[in-house]
Amino acid sequence: MPEPRRSARALARRWWPLAVAVPLGAVAGAGYAAVSHPSYAASSYVVVVPNTPGENSTAVNFAQAYGRLTGQPQVLIGAAAETGHTVAVLSGLVRGTTSPDAPMIEITGTGARGGEAVRNADAVAKSLIAFGNASSKETGVRLVPLAPAAEPDAPASPSAALDTGVGAAAGVLLGTLAMLTRRKDGPAVRAELPAQPAPEPAAQAGPKAEQRAEQRVERQAEQQPVAAR
Template structure:
């Protein structure tokens, strides 16, 4: 009796369908709300943004100002023109050669840590220095401003203008790079955008599921006769 029961149960166990992990995961996703991809993408984007904001190196920025003063009867328009001209040569090798000796940074690296901005209506050059350290950022800006002033004043007799440092760059107290919370918000927005795209391309699951109308039954020989008598 026991042997017969085991033999009868064996085919039943063999005929039982085996579900794969993918099928179980697919069945679970069908029981979730339709907006679950959006929630997952927002969560992953937020975590990625917070992680990036926590591990990245902070970047500090300090700004010094150099003013162009006209001499020997030169007008303001001349000073403004030279301000734009000297603003383009801030990262020149002749200027950075003097600044790199004071900062201890090679000229190629210092060129990537300094940028100049000129004003369209004032003979002024804004020199922005950046670095992972706050004191080095201020030093980069101040030393480049000093080197630019010395480079320009060497030819002041021929240009008719003289440069001077209007304001030295103070040591910044906070990094210029976004905070960890801003990085998390950016990651959440990126994840939300990706989640919306996934919802747009996700199949609805109802396409092709419409019931097929059964084919009409074939007419028998008696049906035409009935139709004719009506």
């Protein structure tokens, strides 16, 4: 068999789990993107303004606090009737994010249609403003709408490119695990050890031979004076 063909077969036997898993993962990701329902996202913006000029750090701190309250029932209860969702359902459709440097709150609403996403974001923003301004005298800040949500042109998810890439990455992981499992379960290949040189006769004799030699020398030393007499 020619050497290139033998090398190709060896590579195929070693790497076939990875070669099969990656395309299958990519196809699975693309299939998920094709059959999943689209989800739209729209964002509404609210700014926290201090009642006393110059207290920007206070406004930033309150913006972060109000941003964490965006998904809480005390805020969502005012927007539930306008959106037509229960408080529990609406809490999964909106989220609030803040900036550590600016007193701004971004309220992102999601929905099966672009108009629904806009309605969810604007309703929660309006409810948050009412909730925060009810205690404006105590907090020293007030909430002001900055920009309403705009209807998106395309769904935020699914993304065919992203889902295909995620599926291919999952295929790489599964294929690698399969290769490691096959290598672990396969027969162990032991390298042949070099032949050890045969021990010399003196080394084979060991300590006993050395003791006998010493005893013989001692007897010879004891007999020499007797012979001299």
